Amino acid sequence: METSRTQQRSVICLSSHREMWTTVALVVTVLVILFVRANIRPAGFPPGPFCLPFFGNALHIILLSPKVAFEKYVNDYGGILSYRVFNTWGLLVSDPALMKAGMADPALSGRIDLILFDHRDSIIRRNKSAPLGIISTSGDVWKNQRRFTLRTLRDLGFGRSTLEPIMQEELEELLKLFREREGEKVEVGLLFNRSIVNVIWAITIGKRYSYDDKKLEKLVEKVSKMVQTFNPFHPALRFRWVKKLFPNLTVIHNTHHYMAELLAFIESEIEVYKQQKGDQEDTSCYIGAYLHELEQLKPDEEDDTSLSMDHLKANILELFLGGSETTSSTLWWAVYWLASNQNAQRAMQEEMDRVVGRCNTPTISHMDRLPYTMATIYEVQRMGDLVPFAIPHMATEATSLGGYRISEGTQMMFNLSHGLLNSRYWKDHDKFRPEHFLTEDGKVFKPDHFMPFGFEAGVGHARGRQRGVAVLAL
Known part of the structure; x- marks a missing residue:
């Protein structure tokens, strides 16, 4: 038993x-x-890091930060590689030649779906609709808005000496403020922010604010908060299912709140401008030129691809987000690096005294005769590394890059940071040396791998922005 x-x-x-x-x-x-x-990659894709089920490389990128994680991937897999964030495949391009080719390829000019701009568009139109502005659009919408904006900024003198009076006025006000506060502790970042926002506002609406104006203070605060909130890698701002599962996340709430505040300010200022101008034609600022162009449109020409009041509001927002924080941060880093490198500061001052004169104000015409100063500005941009990645792109049709096939819908990340801080491209990559941008005979030059703000074939926008940085930095 x-x-x-x-x-x-x-x-x-x-x-x-x-x-x-x-x-x-x-x-x-x-x-x-x-x-x-x-880890089964689409046919013709380049190699890349090992992917986890469901997450792909998302956890690694989020935990390490995109900049650190991507640099590790570049060291392991080279100048073009594939990665996956949840169920979405993307290509990371870090090789400078491939970046230029990719950014100039019309097939890679599409924009990915960023929820950040959903917030903006829903606030402007009060309902779901086609994307607005330039950054988040593609096709005819992107072409029309971008063409008008670049043409208007060029006509207004952006990147040329005709804009100089506005910048000179702002420069004089900034220097005056520094003299008044000599010997005191000064928050230079805030003052630079106000200066840059004032320049952009002068171009946009044709007026500037005094530094103690509460409107300017509030505008700078709104722009800064909006820029700090923007993170295209945050899952809640990248994937709709994350937003649906966690609608009360702080980043979602803050994004919508700051966006609404900034747009409310822009809308009110447009209305004030229209009331003040009445029927008077004015094309001396961006808003005036845009409203004038709107009046020329026939009713049957108005659609989502043409100019509109909704697009105008979105474009103004993008001008502030794209131009204010990067430029003021560049100037802040200039103060830091020059204070930390007395030899560079002295060499720059000696050149300024010799070419401009200590009692004179620098102008754009001086730039070609200030090679060390310009090299210093470029070195500040390199060491500051303010824009590690270009705005994410998407393939609108099948194409190829670097011998690899790219299928329609593939997301493209262009790694600008790699060409700025890599020892492969710079003799002393971790040291502040304006000589990185000087030839042996003392002339300034920019290497092909130096792309602090990206690259677009045939577009002078980045060049204009750098000229703005140059004049204010002087």
Whole structure:
């Protein structure tokens, strides 16, 4: 009897072990399949880092930060590689030549769906609609808005000496403020922010604010908060399902709140401008030129691809977000690096005294005769590394880059930071040396891998922005 019970227990034990090992084998098989499937890249894609099921490389990128994680991937897989964030495949391009080719390829000019701009567009139109502005649009919408904006900024003198009176006035006000506060502690970042916002506002609406004006203070605060909120890698601002699952996340609430505040300010200022100008034609500022162009449109020409009041509000917002924080931060870093490198500061001052004169104000015409000063500005941009990645792009049709096939819908990340701080491109990559941008005979030059703000074929926008940085930095 006892033997029979022992045999029964053995059978049950063996059966339990068999079921357990069957379960383990099944789980292992499923995991292997999931890991294998997670790493099956689209045909013709470049190699890349190992991907986890469901997450892909998202956890690694979020935990390390995009900049650190991507630089590690570049060291392992080279100048063009593939990665996956959840269920979305993307290519990271870090090789300077491939970046220029990719940014100039019309097939890679599409924009990814950023929820940040959904907030903006829903606030402007109060309902779901086609994308607005320039950054988040593509196709005819992007072409029309971008063409008008670049043409108007050029006509207003952006990047040329005709804009100089506005910048000179702002420069004089800034220097006056510094003299008044000599010997005191000064928050230079805030003052630079106000200066840059004032220049952009003067171009946009044709007026500037005094530094103690509460409107300017509030505008600078709104722009700064909006820029700090923007993070295209945050899952809640990148994937709609994250927003649906966690609608009350702080980043979602803050994005919508700051966006609404900034747009309310822009809308009110447009209305004030229209009331003050009345029927008077004025094309001396961006808003005036845009409203004038709107009046020329026939009713049957107005659609989502043409100019509109909604697009105007979105474009103004983008001018502030794209131009204010990067430029003021460049100036802040200039103060830091020059204070930390007395030899560079002295060399720059000696050149300024010789070419401009200590009692004179620098102008754009001086720039070509200030090679060390310009080299210093470029070195500040390099060391500051303010824009690690260009605005994410998307392939609107199948194409190729660097010998690899790119399918429609692939997301493209252009790694600007790699060409700025990599020892492969710079002799002393971690040291502040304006000589990085000087030839042996003392002339200024910019290497091909130096792209602090990206690259667009045939577009002078970045050049205009750098001229603005140059004049204010002087």
